[in-house]
Amino acid sequence: MAAGTIREEDGRPTWLCRKIHGILLDISGVLYNSGGDGGSTIPGSVEAVEKLKAAGYKVRFCTNEDQCTRQGLVDKLGNLGFNLSASEILSPCPIGRKLIEERKLRPYLLIHPSGLLEFNGLDCNEPNCVLIGGAEELFTYENMNGAFRVLLDSDDPVLMATGYGRYYKSGSDLKLDIGPFTKALEFACDVKAEIIGKPAASFFLGALEDINISPEDVSIEAVMIGDDIVSDVGGAQACNIRGVQVRTGKFRTQDEKHPTVKPDGYVDNLAAAVDLILKYN
Amino acid sequence: MAAGTIREEDGRPTWLCRKIHGILLDISGVLYNSGGDGGSTIPGSVEAVEKLKAAGYKVRFCTNEDQCTRQGLVDKLGNLGFNLSASEILSPCPIGRKLIEERKLRPYLLIHPSGLLEFNGLDCNEPNCVLIGGAEELFTYENMNGAFRVLLDSDDPVLMATGYGRYYKSGSDLKLDIGPFTKALEFACDVKAEIIGKPAASFFLGALEDINISPEDVSIEAVMIGDDIVSDVGGAQACNIRGVQVRTGKFRTQDEKHPTVKPDGYVDNLAAAVDLILKYN
Numbered sequence: 001m002a003a004g005t006i007r008e009e010d011g012r013p014t015w016l017c018r019k020i021h022g023i024l025l026d027i028s029g030v031l032y033n034s035g036g037d038g039g040s041t042i043p044g045s046v047e048a049v050e051k052l053k054a055a056g057y058k059v060r061f062c063t064n065e066d067q068c069t070r071q072g073l074v075d076k077l078g079n080l081g082f083n084l085s086a087s088e089i090l091s092p093c094p095i096g097r098k099l100i101e102e103r104k105l106r107p108y109l110l111i112h113p114s115g116l117l118e119f120n121g122l123d124c125n126e127p128n129c130v131l132i133g134g135a136e137e138l139f140t141y142e143n144m145n146g147a148f149r150v151l152l153d154s155d156d157p158v159l160m161a162t163g164y165g166r167y168y169k170s171g172s173d174l175k176l177d178i179g180p181f182t183k184a185l186e187f188a189c190d191v192k193a194e195i196i197g198k199p200a201a202s203f204f205l206g207a208l209e210d211i212n213i214s215p216e217d218v219s220i221e222a223v224m225i226g227d228d229i230v231s232d233v234g235g236a237q238a239c240n241i242r243g244v245q246v247r248t249g250k251f252r253t254q255d256e257k258h259p260t261v262k263p264d265g266y267v268d269n270l271a272a273a274v275d276l277i278l279k280y281n
Numbered sequence: 282m283a284a285g286t287i288r289e290e291d292g293r294p295t296w297l298c299r300k301i302h303g304i305l306l307d308i309s310g311v312l313y314n315s316g317g318d319g320g321s322t323i324p325g326s327v328e329a330v331e332k333l334k335a336a337g338y339k340v341r342f343c344t345n346e347d348q349c350t351r352q353g354l355v356d357k358l359g360n361l362g363f364n365l366s367a368s369e370i371l372s373p374c375p376i377g378r379k380l381i382e383e384r385k386l387r388p389y390l391l392i393h394p395s396g397l398l399e400f401n402g403l404d405c406n407e408p409n410c411v412l413i414g415g416a417e418e419l420f421t422y423e424n425m426n427g428a429f430r431v432l433l434d435s436d437d438p439v440l441m442a443t444g445y446g447r448y449y450k451s452g453s454d455l456k457l458d459i460g461p462f463t464k465a466l467e468f469a470c471d472v473k474a475e476i477i478g479k480p481a482a483s484f485f486l487g488a489l490e491d492i493n494i495s496p497e498d499v500s501i502e503a504v505m506i507g508d509d510i511v512s513d514v515g516g517a518q519a520c521n522i523r524g525v526q527v528r529t530g531k532f533r534t535q536d537e538k539h540p541t542v543k544p545d546g547y548v549d550n551l552a553a554a555v556d557l558i559l560k561y562n
Contacts, residue, residue: 013321018406034472135422137421137422137423138422139421139422139423139425140418140420140422141416141417141418141419141420141421141457142418144420144457144461145454145455145456145457148448148455148457148461149455152448152455166468166469166470167429167433167469172425173426174429174430175423175426175431176425176426176429176469177469179468179469180425180429180464180465180466180468181465182463183464183465183468184457184461184465185461186446187460187461187464188447188448188457188460188461189447189459212356225476
């Protein structure tokens with residue numbers, strides 16, 4: 001029996017057969033549902049997060065949210081009853097900024113105006129790389145051409161994307177996510193985008209590093225709980241983090257027949273996941 | 282020696298070793314260069330077209346132009362000195378309309394306003410297919426979402442595209458073409474677009490049918506002359522039509538090192554191609 005493995009018992013879910021220390025939680029679709037008027041809390045989630053923290057668990061909130069700053073997200077979640085701090089949140093824009101600064105690049109930022117604040121003070125003159133995010137109405141022909149020309153003019157084109165999702169639900173509407181527009185630029189310029197948010201391994205491993213879990217330990221140490229079968233569950237599993245899907249948010253029953261991704265477990269919602277963790281871990 | 286093959290002589294280009302009857306010409310980059318103020322004639326092209334017709338050749342003009350009607354294009358080319366009729370022009374919008382009518386579909390038309398006239402009178406209520414063209418400024422987030430939702434709501438999604446080009450030159454600017462936006466919708470909805478213009482085989486073969494050349498004869502009967510190595514030359518060759526590239530329009534010297542497409546011949550411009558045809562064919 002491998003180190004850390006616990007013998008299965010009645011009722012213990014498979015994903016809790018080995019002890020976990022680090023817990024990564026998606027935000028939208030797990031803590032709350034987005035939509036007009038700031039969205040709505042998913043029942044039981046506020047208490048679930050509080051119980052986890054009270055039990056001493058290290059938790060990081062992993063989101064591809066790029067339409068507000070981390071502090072903006074903390075404030076928004078505060079209005080819904082959650083008590084989080086910006087340092088507990090991993091989101092792609094601050095990571096993108098760090099990468100851009102390290103490589104001394106000047107970005108063409110095709111992102112939502114509310115996400116721009118994370119890039120305050122960065123030199124964006126004569127851009128030599130592109131960072132694309134959930135720009136929504138800013139995905140105009142003019143802006144797409146702007147990004148395209150930066151990439152085409154570059155000998156070694158760098159295209160970073162905050163995510164690679166196909167679409168998402170906002171209120172009752174389905175809307176195109178970043179993935180299709182990233183794909184458009186990849187095709188136009190024959191370049192491969194560097195994904196900086198989920199499902200990139202670097203994103204999940206960075207979140208674990210933040211709670212002092214090294215990549216070598218992740219297979220026995222951590223779980224990611226999310227509503228997105230590909231981005232949350234598949235992404236986490238690809239770097240040996242257990243992936244559990246909640247049946248809230250964008251979960252659909254057809255996810256359970258996904259051709260390539262099989263979650264380590266399903267739970268009805270975050271509250272149910274936390275009850276299991278507190279009982280069996 | 283195969284039927285129709287002519288023994289090579291000094292100076293005779295390879296692509297004229299067998300007799301051709303049908304001649305397909307690209308328009309933009311071969312007859313004229315587009316740009317502000319209606320564009321400019323490529324020197325010698327007006328006379329070249331007249332010489333071909335005077336010699337009794339059957340010519341069809343094959344374009345992916347979808348930003349004006351065929352008559353609009355005839356008028357535009359008339360201002361540049363060309364004497365063409367709409368019936369000599371093959372363009373994707375009329376073909377798309379025919380396909381849509383045959384299959385009794387109702388299209389969501391994401392195309393340039395000037396191209397819309399080709400669809401006058403077509404039922405576009407409650408659309409159940411998407412036709413995407415060179416919509417340019419109409420490639421807004423809202424319109425892309427509109428097309429996306431039509432595809433997602435359909436059990437058997439149909440996405441037609443007037444072309445699949447990556448980008449094109451307009452005046453001194455490079456602009457994104459239809460391909461990247463088509464790719465975006467293909468990715469979002471996990472669907473494969475049906476290309477109705479170049480480089481689709483159906484497009485070239487339809488042009489030859491129009492001058493009574495059947496698909497069985499094309500390898501010895503026809504040549505396509507264009508400036509686009511992939512769309513014109515590669516597309517034609519894929520259906521056994523000889524493909525000759527002009528060194529005008531979007532031609533670049535690096536085209537001569539294209540990894541997959543090797544033209545049957547190069548000419549400096551249309552005038553040079555026609556001189557060779559008249560001398561050796």
